[in-house]
Amino acid sequence: MKNTTDFEDLLVDKYGQKGTEKRDQYDADSLAFRLGVMLKEARQQANLTQEQLAERTGTKKSYISRIERGLSDIQISTYHKLIEIGLGKNLNISIG
Known part of the structure; x- marks a missing residue:
């Protein structure tokens, strides 16, 4: 591997250019994983089980589990529903 100066260089070396x-597959998988981790942390801070969150949002426990493990490609509207309705938190999205 060449001299790497930052994380982007590592990604380019291993997965190629954006x-x-x-x-693109790496970026999608990475985003799904990060969203899952954030959901799990917020759910645990709210002292809710996956089943309780599922009941509040009209989904299934297995779906919550797949999201938290980064195995589900989730739409923003669904993530919004889980965060705002299910957990009673605000979802803020910024583009920078």
């Missing part, structure tokens, strides 16, 4: 199929 816009390539392999890199």
Whole structure:
């Protein structure tokens, strides 16, 4: 591996430039994982089980579990519902 100066260099070395199929898949999987971790942390802080969150939002426990493990490609509207309705928190999205 060449001299790496930052994380982006590592990603390019391993998955290629943004816009390539392999890199796009990595980015999607990474986002799903990060959203899952954030949901799990917020749910645990609210002292809710996956089943309780599912009941509050009209989903299934297995779906909550898949999201938390980064195995489900979730739409923003669904994530919004889980955070705002299910957990009673505000979801803020910024584009920078």
